[in-house]
Amino acid sequence: MDSLTGLRVFVKVVETGSFTAAAEALELSRAMVSKHVQTLEARLGVRLLQRSTRRVALTEAGSRYHARASAWLEDMDTTEAELGQLTTEPRGTLRISAPMSFGRVYVAPLLGEFLNRHPGLRIDLALADRAVDLIEDGYDLAVRIGELADSSLVCRRLAATRLLLCASPGYLARYGTPDHPAELSGHECLSYRLSDTPSDWHFSDADGHTATVRIDGRVRADNGEALCEAAANGLGIVLQPDFIAGPFLQAGRLLALLPDWNTREIGIHAVYPERRYLPARARRFIDFLAERYALAPWRMES
Incomplete structure (x- = not known):
């Protein structure tokens, strides 16, 4: 018995x-x-x-x-x-992983409001562009951008960001402005380092035509702001999310390219280990982010 x-x-x-x-x-x-x-x-x-x-x-x-x-x-x-x-009122320490640039501008500034709502809560925020192991490293959730690898993690889409193709005025004056994606192969393109293999940039136009360009430039980096800074200094053409490239465009340090061609829209997600026993602190924060990101505050006016 x-x-x-x-x-x-x-x-x-x-x-x-x-x-x-x-x-x-x-x-x-x-x-x-x-x-x-x-x-x-x-x-x-x-x-x-x-x-x-x-x-x-x-x-x-x-x-x-x-x-x-x-x-x-x-x-x-x-x-x-x-x-x-714990499943109803957030308590304890909420451990969050987020990408460096996005986390600095669109996660960290929200923490004060969230903590004011939940005084029994503490937050530990780690900013890195690498994908951490949530279970092994002990995180409640991670904010991740782009295509997600298949895993046992639960995923919730919070918003989306559009990739923007940009170059500095000085670079374009020196090397010319491409009119078609195929011309990018003749330019110095700066790539985001996700692996040791070259990157593919994808484009489509209003008539349904598509183009894929293999990029393997001299400069690679694992941080989008660093790539945009390099592009603003005339080192090449860059393809980065609007939340990173937007401020450079608004300041005139970069110019948008190929206006007749669309680049991919990629998802901004919250990922976490389990759905059934998700702590209240993680569930409330994910709902909070979805609420704050509903209007995509990083989106530039057309």
């Missing part, structure tokens, strides 16, 4: 003073209450209760066991209640 149930039955018998009262309180038959206590005594090898037709009394061993059992059950009930609160 279930030893935990037997423990609860024994404590209830002592509290109520009889097998009958304990049976009524626990919605069990009197025979089942008696069987639980007998099983517990047999497992422990001692008699816990002295039975008579009128009352139930604790033996010396039963008295000692009852004191420990009552305290243990109370502590366990308190722990279960606290764990239940």
Whole structure:
């Protein structure tokens, strides 16, 4: 029989003073209450209760066991209640991983508002353009941008960002402005380093034509802001998300290229290990990000 149930039955018998009262309180038959206590005594090898037709009394061993059992059950009930609160009200430390540039501009500034909403919460934010191992590194969630590899992680799309093709005025004055994606192969293109293989840039136009260009330039980096800075200094053409390239375009340091060709729109996602037991702190923060990103504040006006 279930030893935990037997423990609860024994404590209830002592509290109520009889097998009958304990049976009524626990919605069990009197025979089942008696069987639980007998099983517990047999497992422990001692008699816990002295039975008579009128009352139930604790033996010396039963008295000692009852004191420990009552305290243990109370502590366990308190722990279960606290764990239940974790699924409703955010508490503890929320550990978040986010890309460097996006996290610095569109995650970090939101933390104050979120913490004001949930005063029982702490936040540990790690910014890096590499994909961390959420489970091994102990993160509650990660914000990730782009295509996601198949995994056991749960994914929720929060928003989208569009890739923008750009170059500096100085570069274009020196090397010319491409009119078609195919011309990019004759230009110095700066690539985002995701692996040791060259990058492919994809384009489409209003008539349904598509073009794919293989990029393998002299400059590669694992941070989009660094690539845009390099492009602004005349080192080549860059393809970066609007939340990174936008400020460079607005400042006139970069100019948008190939206006008749569309580049890909890529997703901004929240990923996390489990859906069933997702802590309230992670669930609330994901909902909060979705709310804040609904209007894509990084999107440039057409």
